[in-house]
Amino acid sequence: MNTKQVAVTTKADWTSDQEVRWCPGCGDYGILLAVQQLMPDLGVAPENTVFVSGIGCSSRFPYYMNTYGMHSIHGRAPAIATGVATARPDLDVWVITGDGDGLSIGGNHLIHALRRNVNLNILLFNNRIYGLTKGQYSPTSEVGKVTKSTPMGSVDPPFNPLSVALGAEASFVARTHDLDRKHMQDTFRAAHAHKGASFVEIYQNCNVFNDGQFNDVTKKNVREEMMINLVHGEPILFGADRQRGVMQGRDGFLKLVEVADVGLDQILVHDEANSHPSLAFALARLNSDDASPTPFGVFRNVDRPEYSQAVSEQLMAASEQKGPGDLEALLASNGTWEV
Amino acid sequence: MTDTIDRVLDHLVVRFAGDSGDGMQLTGDRFTSVSASFGNDLSTLPDFPAEIRAPAGTVNGVSAFQVNIADHEITTPGDEPNVLVAMNPAALKADLHRLEIGGTLIVNEDAFGERDLDKAGYVDDDGQPVNPLDGDDLNGYRVLKVPMTSLTKQVCEPLGVKARDAERSKNFFALGLVSWMYTRPVEPTEAWIDEKFAKNEKVAAANKAAFHAGFNFGETTEAVGHRYEVHPAKLPSGTYTSITGNTALSWGLVAAGQLAKLPITLGSYPITPASDILHELSKQKHFGIRTVQAEDEIAAVGVALGASFAGHLGVTTTSGPGVALKSETISLAVAIELPMLIIDIQRGGPSTGLPTKTEASDLNLALYGRHGESPLPVVASYSPAHCFHAAIEAARIALKYRTPVILLSDGYLANGSEPWKLPDVASLPDISVPFTTEPNHVTADGTREFWPYLRDEETLARPWAIPGTPDLMHRVGGLEKKDGTGNIDYTPENHQLMTEIREAKVAAVAADIPPTEVGGDPDADVLVLGWGSTWAAIDAAVQRRRRAGLKVAKAHITHLSPLPPDLGDLLRRYKRVVLPELNRGQLAHHLRGTFLIDITSVSKVQGLPFKTREIEDAIDTAIAEAGALS
Numbered sequence: 001m002n003t004k005q006v007a008v009t010t011k012a013d014w015t016s017d018q019e020v021r022w023c024p025g026c027g028d029y030g031i032l033l034a035v036q037q038l039m040p041d042l043g044v045a046p047e048n049t050v051f052v053s054g055i056g057c058s059s060r061f062p063y064y065m066n067t068y069g070m071h072s073i074h075g076r077a078p079a080i081a082t083g084v085a086t087a088r089p090d091l092d093v094w095v096i097t098g099d100g101d102g103l104s105i106g107g108n109h110l111i112h113a114l115r116r117n118v119n120l121n122i123l124l125f126n127n128r129i130y131g132l133t134k135g136q137y138s139p140t141s142e143v144g145k146v147t148k149s150t151p152m153g154s155v156d157p158p159f160n161p162l163s164v165a166l167g168a169e170a171s172f173v174a175r176t177h178d179l180d181r182k183h184m185q186d187t188f189r190a191a192h193a194h195k196g197a198s199f200v201e202i203y204q205n206c207n208v209f210n211d212g213q214f215n216d217v218t219k220k221n222v223r224e225e226m227m228i229n230l231v232h233g234e235p236i237l238f239g240a241d242r243q244r245g246v247m248q249g250r251d252g253f254l255k256l257v258e259v260a261d262v263g264l265d266q267i268l269v270h271d272e273a274n275s276h277p278s279l280a281f282a283l284a285r286l287n288s289d290d291a292s293p294t295p296f297g298v299f300r301n302v303d304r305p306e307y308s309q310a311v312s313e314q315l316m317a318a319s320e321q322k323g324p325g326d327l328e329a330l331l332a333s334n335g336t337w338e339v
Numbered sequence: 340m341t342d343t344i345d346r347v348l349d350h351l352v353v354r355f356a357g358d359s360g361d362g363m364q365l366t367g368d369r370f371t372s373v374s375a376s377f378g379n380d381l382s383t384l385p386d387f388p389a390e391i392r393a394p395a396g397t398v399n400g401v402s403a404f405q406v407n408i409a410d411h412e413i414t415t416p417g418d419e420p421n422v423l424v425a426m427n428p429a430a431l432k433a434d435l436h437r438l439e440i441g442g443t444l445i446v447n448e449d450a451f452g453e454r455d456l457d458k459a460g461y462v463d464d465d466g467q468p469v470n471p472l473d474g475d476d477l478n479g480y481r482v483l484k485v486p487m488t489s490l491t492k493q494v495c496e497p498l499g500v501k502a503r504d505a506e507r508s509k510n511f512f513a514l515g516l517v518s519w520m521y522t523r524p525v526e527p528t529e530a531w532i533d534e535k536f537a538k539n540e541k542v543a544a545a546n547k548a549a550f551h552a553g554f555n556f557g558e559t560t561e562a563v564g565h566r567y568e569v570h571p572a573k574l575p576s577g578t579y580t581s582i583t584g585n586t587a588l589s590w591g592l593v594a595a596g597q598l599a600k601l602p603i604t605l606g607s608y609p610i611t612p613a614s615d616i617l618h619e620l621s622k623q624k625h626f627g628i629r630t631v632q633a634e635d636e637i638a639a640v641g642v643a644l645g646a647s648f649a650g651h652l653g654v655t656t657t658s659g660p661g662v663a664l665k666s667e668t669i670s671l672a673v674a675i676e677l678p679m680l681i682i683d684i685q686r687g688g689p690s691t692g693l694p695t696k697t698e699a700s701d702l703n704l705a706l707y708g709r710h711g712e713s714p715l716p717v718v719a720s721y722s723p724a725h726c727f728h729a730a731i732e733a734a735r736i737a738l739k740y741r742t743p744v745i746l747l748s749d750g751y752l753a754n755g756s757e758p759w760k761l762p763d764v765a766s767l768p769d770i771s772v773p774f775t776t777e778p779n780h781v782t783a784d785g786t787r788e789f790w791p792y793l794r795d796e797e798t799l800a801r802p803w804a805i806p807g808t809p810d811l812m813h814r815v816g817g818l819e820k821k822d823g824t825g826n827i828d829y830t831p832e833n834h835q836l837m838t839e840i841r842e843a844k845v846a847a848v849a850a851d852i853p854p855t856e857v858g859g860d861p862d863a864d865v866l867v868l869g870w871g872s873t874w875a876a877i878d879a880a881v882q883r884r885r886r887a888g889l890k891v892a893k894a895h896i897t898h899l900s901p902l903p904p905d906l907g908d909l910l911r912r913y914k915r916v917v918l919p920e921l922n923r924g925q926l927a928h929h930l931r932g933t934f935l936i937d938i939t940s941v942s943k944v945q946g947l948p949f950k951t952r953e954i955e956d957a958i959d960t961a962i963a964e965a966g967a968l969s
Contacts, residue, residue, distance in 0.1 A: 016814070018826065047809045052645070055817075063814050063827070068806040070648055071816025072641075073671050079606075079638035083645020083653065084806070086629055087604045091649065091806050109641070112634035311629055318624035325626030327597050328764045330590060336580045336761065337376045339571075 007045035014039040016066040027178035027205040034184040049092045052081040054101035058125035061096040075106020078113035089308040095122040099140040111168035116307040117196040129210035162284035165199040173300040177203035177218045196306045230297030235267040254282045272301040350409035352417030356434045357426030359402045362510035367404025375581040378571025379408040384416035385754040396458035401433040410570040414875035418950040428459035444480045449488035487512045494548040508549035515553025577760040584723035584752035589619035591730025600771045602627040604651045606642030611694045612750040613684040616656045636664035647677040650805030656682040659701045673713040675815040678737035685749040696946025697751035700922035705745040714845040717900040719747040721874035724759035735770040741800040775802035792825040799844035849901040863890035864965035866913040880954035907934040914965040
């Protein structure tokens with residue numbers, strides 16, 4: 001509805017009375033706090049907000065938000081949320097999922113929600129491990145990962161969540177991490193502002209089964225050299241003195257360069273609104289492993305028709321053409337005869 | 340021209356059979372439609388292969404449409420056709436055995452060339468083609484050999500229609516000929532051709548020319564002989580339409596939305612024989628119906644459940660394999676206690692099985708096919724027109740008790756049609772339920788709260804508070820919830836209590852089930868019990884045995900879960916209970932377990948409905964056995 005008023009709320013209005021039951025030290029706490037703090041800033045009302053999750057540690061999230069919510073079944077949150085959003089385009093619908101929930105058992109629903117561009121904010125907590133089932137490798141775990149189900153190391157290569165999202169025609173794709181509340185909030189705010197499906201990968205630490213997975217990139221002491229912050233309209237630079245950057249070579253591939261070697265004018269200027277996804281895709285594949293500089297921020301943010309609105313428009317068009325539904329007329333519509 | 344003497348038949352069963360590409364479904368449909376508007380009662384059985392285009396000319400590719408028209412009320416498409424139209428040798432091979440002895444066989448003799456015979460398997464031991472039209476195979480039938488293809492081409496030639504295109508109109512030749520033989524009105528078909536092919540005048544002209552040629556062939560050719568009439572049936576007065584089960588079910592859902600004053604959101608994935616409901620509802624957007632063609636069966640039911648959570652009536656339509664995939668989400672709906680309809684148009688299984696053929700073998704799946712203790716109401720439609728009312732009833736139960744409901748139909752009902760006396764829309768029930776808009780609990784310190792699992796004392800339904808309602812924010816989910824507050828609660832006593840409450844809630848639906856009607860001779864020794872589409876054959880069989888002087892009772896149930904509260908006592912009144920089912924005795928097994936009484940199961944799983952005679956035989960056996968008991 002267009003008549004949405006700006007709701008004045010505080011963090012307390014968004015916090016449910018339920019005890020939070022994640023392991024002490026879990027990265028999920030930081031994400032929950034970031035969201036609960038952010039919501040008052042968005043000017044929306046808790047009663048018009050729905051959190052839908054699947055199954056897994058992250059999927060407990062809706063219980064802790066004082067909104068409408070559904071803790072559903074493994075992998076199915078994007079499908080159920082599609083039902084919520086299609087029925088009620090007036091609602092703010094968030095999907096909370098994880099690497100197993102969203103990319104393994106629910107991979108099909110995730111890609112189709114993105115393809116349809118349903119107005120959902122999808123937060124994928126990527127800890128590269130199955131936590132709730134106590135430590136099996138996940139579809140984002142690196143090859144060779146030794147876990148309870150892979151004592152000799154896993155042999156299947158991982159998904160890159162951002163590549164999957166971009167390949168599925170996602171109109172908004174971003175990455176953030178659980179150690180930087182402000183970056184999370186900026187990213188979630190942009191995701192919320194985007195009309196259509198927004199996909200946010202959150203690097204999230206599982207301190208019990210996969211502790212320190214992202215330390216080489218996101219720990220405070222390495223961040224400056226290892227995190228590449230994407231800012232729309234600005235050259236992609238990183239490093240303590242912004243001395244390094246991303247350049248597109250003559251072969252079309254992206255590479256990391258020293259600015260001094262190539263000159264600032266050779267550095268790629270980030271354009272999240274580029275209609276073609278190939279540069280966003282290249283940025284998503286820039287880091288070959290967790291020991292190389294990794295881009296964060298909004299990779300892609302483009303306008304595309306939103307699904308629930310398109311559905312509503314067809315309903316309105318049909319009503320205009322045919323008038324409101326008349327049951328008696330419908331029953332007689334295939335021809336009748338009198339006895 | 341021969342003087343023909345019109346003779347009057349009380350009923351007539353015609354079967355049109357040909358290659359999948361020959362347009363037999365359309366031909367049968369036209370014959371049905373004309374007969375319906377003429378005032379006959381009727382029942383149809385479309386019978387087509389799973390392949391869209393099986394190899395042309397083969398027995399596997401035969402598509403048939405059987406219709407029974409009568410001057411009295413009938414319920415079945417007839418055991419044996421009186422007339423078989425065979426457009427090629429494969430159709431003859433597939434369907435000749437169905438034709439009654441002495442029945443009329445009309446063949447397109449142009450289609451009996453050597454290659455056609457070979458493809459249909461009409462070959463001798465040396466592999467040489469053998470034409471069945473020449474041998475003794477057809478003795479005992481009245482055979483009309485008509486060169487339909489060449490006659491059609493001839494009449495189309497002056498119209499400038501290419502021979503290959505003209506050939507496609509031969510089904511209208513067949514329709515014209517049968518229309519003449521059985522005195523069907525011509526004008527409605529002409530008008531239909533004009534409308535249907537308005538965009539292609541040449542095709543319309545060819546079809547009309549072929550239709551007239553067939554009609555005139557009957558009138559001018561001595562060989563055809565007599566014309567027959569089937570007078571209009573004396574049906575209750577009213578406005579009628581011809582309806583298939585899937586259309587009736589779709590319109591029942593539209594009606595349910597109107598009667599519940601709720602928008603409907605359908606999540607569906609294409610599957611035979613349920614897809615027509617998705618197609619039909621996709622056309623009804625002006626009723627506020629949203630349809631989502633989901634990425635898979637699981638997503639389809641997820642969309643429906645999400646819509647129900649948001650305050651719509653969520654519906655998903657499918658067949659057995661789809662129900663299996665949706666099972667986990669249906670259990671979630673049981674746990675979070677939201678209204679939702681799961682519509683299963685059953686087909687032959689297991690697995691892909693017989694996708695275009697009928698069976699009623701998903702009853703166990705509907706009753707038991709979920710993990711955990713997951714009871715839910717199950718409703719079954721029994722005739723094409725009843726699908727309309729069954730959809731409303733399923734929606735009524737779902738809304739009143741906040742529960743997923745499975746509605747069972749089957750391929751025979753889905754595609755079969757019958758005349759339907761249109762209901763008075765104003766007389767349909769109001770099935771609306773209010774959303775909860777205010778907190779429903781006050782704590783000791785006077786705080787007003789919303790408890791999502793605080794129940795209605797009578798129905799045990801929990802409140803339905805939808806997003807957008809201030810102060811009632813709450814979370815639902817698959818984890819066990821505490822009675823009342825709905826907070827997560829794994830304690831042993833609470834799980835026992837919640838399990839029993841969910842069971843009691845579904846059992847409470849029984850209070851709304853009207854007394855079971857007993858037809859025929861209520862004081863007979865033998866009762867024929869039925870559910871689903873067996874109604875037609877049971878009705879016809881009981882009528883016939885009673886006309887033959889036997890005493891037999893019948894009852895048909897539409898509520899499979901919970902069962903009608905009077906059913907146990909009713910069954911105990913009879914020495915023998917005969918239960919025909921298009922499965923291996925699933926309801927019989929369920930009733931034995933529920934009531935500790937014996938049931939005589941009559942089973943058929945051939946992808947086809949029961950023949951009346953098959954049920955008559957079962958009645959005769961049961962009466963003899965019951966007699967031996969006394």
